[in-house]
Amino acid sequence: SAVISQKPSRDICQRGTSLTIQCQVDSQVTMMFWYRQQPGQSLTLIATANQGSEATYESGFVIDKFPISRPNLTFSTLTVSNMSPEDSSIYLCSIPGLRDTEAFFGQGTRLTVV
């Protein structure tokens, strides 16, 4: 299994500001995934971050709102831009495991926008 560290673990932010979430993995991985989990809901895939190329966003998510960086094979950031209270969620990063559809998740970043 892999060790995934997310920072910050939680934050309370003012509306209109931006927050950058960091995800550090202890091994090199080609793909990293970013998810959002709204209170009481399931996980929703935001985007796939590939090293050396633009992130691929899912329907309903755009780069201007959720810019992603992937500078190397062990690190990625997700920025939540121009935040509103509707952005209050847990944001999780994930990496594939050894087997098809097996994945490892970070502990998540609990974001509250006031």
Next chain:
Amino acid sequence: LAKTTQPISMDSYEGQEVNITCSHNNIATNDYITWYQQFPSQGPRFIIQGYKTKVTNEVASLFIPADRKSSTLSLPRVSLSDTAVYYCLVGPDKLIFGTGTRLQVFP
């Protein structure tokens, strides 16, 4: 991507066996079936994965019929600590989560 359907919630008591069934009628030939467990304030954790027939590990068993249109996660002798949300996913790579099943275990 194949869509999954699970019961929204289930209740059980400590020591009982719990079976959670997931429907995935549109599963593709190269899709695997994977189950995850999620506790509050934590990321999902891999439980078990299978392609067909039966798979067993130290935590659970996974039963998959020949047509692969459904699967059943079996948790033997649950304890209070098994109270969590359980997700069934199918696919070759990208993980799309369904609603999950919220399991509540009572003493």
